[in-house]
Amino acid sequence: MYRNQRPCETSGDSKKGERLSLSDIQITEVRVLDLRFPTSRAKIGSDAVNKDPDYSAAYVILETNSDLVGYGLTFTLGRGTELCVSAAQYLARYVRGRLLSSITDDLGAFSRQLTNDSQFRWLGPEKGVIHLAAAALINAVWDLYARVEAKPLWQLVADMTPEEIVRTIDFRYIDDAITSEWAIEHLKQKRTGFNERLEVLKQSGYPAYTTSAGWFGYSDDEIRQLCRDGLADGWTHFKLKVGGEPLHDKRRAALIRSEIGTSNKLMMDANQKWGVEEAVRRTRELAEFDPWWMEEPTSPDDILGHARIKREVSPVRIATGEHCQNRVFFKQLMQANAIDVCQIDSCRLAGVGENLAVMLMAARFEIPVCPHAGGVGLCEYVQHLSAIDYLCISGSMENRVTEFVDHLHEHFVDPVRIRNAHYVLPAVPGYSIEMYPQTLRDYNYPDGSVWKKLGASGG
Ligand SMILES: C[C@H](O)[C@@H](O)[C@@H](O)[C@H](O)C(=O)O
Numbered sequence: 257m258y259r260n261q262r263p264c265e266t267s268g269d270s271k272k273g274e275r276l277s278l279s280d281i282q283i284t285e286v287r288v289l290d291l292r293f294p295t296s297r298a299k300i301g302s303d304a305v306n307k308d309p310d311y312s313a314a315y316v317i318l319e320t321n322s323d324l325v326g327y328g329l330t331f332t333l334g335r336g337t338e339l340c341v342s343a344a345q346y347l348a349r350y351v352r353g354r355l356l357s358s359i360t361d362d363l364g365a366f367s368r369q370l371t372n373d374s375q376f377r378w379l380g381p382e383k384g385v386i387h388l389a390a391a392a393l394i395n396a397v398w399d400l401y402a403r404v405e406a407k408p409l410w411q412l413v414a415d416m417t418p419e420e421i422v423r424t425i426d427f428r429y430i431d432d433a434i435t436s437e438w439a440i441e442h443l444k445q446k447r448t449g450f451n452e453r454l455e456v457l458k459q460s461g462y463p464a465y466t467t468s469a470g471w472f473g474y475s476d477d478e479i480r481q482l483c484r485d486g487l488a489d490g491w492t493h494f495k496l497k498v499g500g501e502p503l504h505d506k507r508r509a510a511l512i513r514s515e516i517g518t519s520n521k522l523m524m525d526a527n528q529k530w531g532v533e534e535a536v537r538r539t540r541e542l543a544e545f546d547p548w549w550m551e552e553p554t555s556p557d558d559i560l561g562h563a564r565i566k567r568e569v570s571p572v573r574i575a576t577g578e579h580c581q582n583r584v585f586f587k588q589l590m591q592a593n594a595i596d597v598c599q600i601d602s603c604r605l606a607g608v609g610e611n612l613a614v615m616l617m618a619a620r621f622e623i624p625v626c627p628h629a630g631g632v633g634l635c636e637y638v639q640h641l642s643a644i645d646y647l648c649i650s651g652s653m654e655n656r657v658t659e660f661v662d663h664l665h666e667h668f669v670d671p672v673r674i675r676n677a678h679y680v681l682p683a684v685p686g687y688s689i690e691m692y693p694q695t696l697r698d699y700n701y702p703d704g705s706v707w708k709k710l711g712a713s714g715g
């Protein structure tokens with residue numbers, strides 16, 4: 257087992273060089289910020305449904321009685337971020353004032369506490385604004401936990417025993433698909449080959465694909481140029497946004513296919529644009545461009561619709577997940593044989609624990625996990641989840657590739673690094689989601705300098 261050698265030390269009130277433990281850390285304050293980036297102006301992140309996203313986040317800061325601070329965020333598209341902020345501020349009561357150990361001793365119970373406030377849960381349950389808010393807080397707690405243990409998040413989990421991993425998960429509503437006993441047994445079996453897989457990750461990283469060449473609002477010239485740049489940088493998997501006029505989609509698909517050739521992979525993403533029958537028709541029309549998958553062909557809530565589309569467009573594979581509200585939905589998608597590719601979302605699901613639950617179910621149903629990462633901070637998060645999946649859960653990279661978008665990484669203190677179209681394994685303690693103080697000031701909505709200059713027109 258790989259153990260990090262760097263102990264976490266403090267320079268604050270505690271004695272210099274003293275190692276802090278989880279029971280020394282008290283969360284003294286929770287701050288939640290509304291951060292928005294004006295990405296819509298350049299059509300960054302645009303798709304057939306979300307035409308003008310301003311990549312945004314409800315950003316949580318956990319202050320402690322030490323120098324250590326925990327960070328977490330949930331991803332939004334601009335307007336409405338204030339609702340997530342407000343929900344996170346409400347849920348902060350379950351975190352503020354607590355000893356970190358009182359949370360980390362039973363992270364599954366902590367998740368349940370956040371998602372089961374007896375009045376607040378009426379607003380969900382476990383979906384929408386309140387679930388996004390829970391994700392930001394839960395991820396911030398995991399970030400703090402990893403910092404105290406002086407490990408990058410993936411390693412914090414990889415160093416846990418199977419029993420400890422399983423304890424971070426709330427199995428309520430999914431134990432008809434996987435039980436904690438099954439999960440422990442599975443995790444034990446996957447210990448075989450762990451060190452070899454870790455070596456692979458350290459040497460080559462985790463395979464990634466790029467979405468940044470094919471946003472919906474990009475012109476043909478932009479797409480052409482970005483494909484050429486992408487190929488020069490070593491990318492082999494490209495995603496195109498579809499769901500526009502049929503001829504428009506076909507022209508763009510032909511363009512991107514002619515640029516990347518037949519040996520590279522092309523994925524397509526309709527972002528929920530179509531009804532079920534339209535999705536079948538349109539996917540069949542686009543099949544001539546050999547899509548490696550069709551993503552979000554219809555409403556994210558239509559499990560049986562996905563199952564029918566999957567049956568009728570095979571061998572084109574169906575991917576979904578970025579709008580799957582919780583583990584119960586993923587369970588049903590898998591039980592109904594409705595997806596070929598499982599796209600977990602690091603902060604639509606309620607943080608690390610619920611993502612572990614879905615990755616375990618995906619292993620049980622033998623469905624590859626290819627995390628969603630189109631947004632701000634999602635790449636920073638998912639690199640850890642993919643490493644955990646490979647090291648501890650699926651043990652495989654076959655048919656697995658993690659999304660990468662090349663936007664806004666400059667705002668992160670420990671940004672993702674891509675080498676040869678692979679995520680480089682993160683080495684810095686935490687969940688890689690801390691942003692620079694200057695960014696927090698400039699992009700705060702509506703009072704940050706960037707929005708003052710723009711006239712806060714996104715609100
Ligand atoms: C609005 C966003 O950029 C989405 O288009 C994006 O998350 C996308 O669906 C993706 O798969 O990356």
Ligand SMILES: [Mg+2]
Pocket residue numbers: 525527551552578628630
């Ligand atoms: Mg998508």
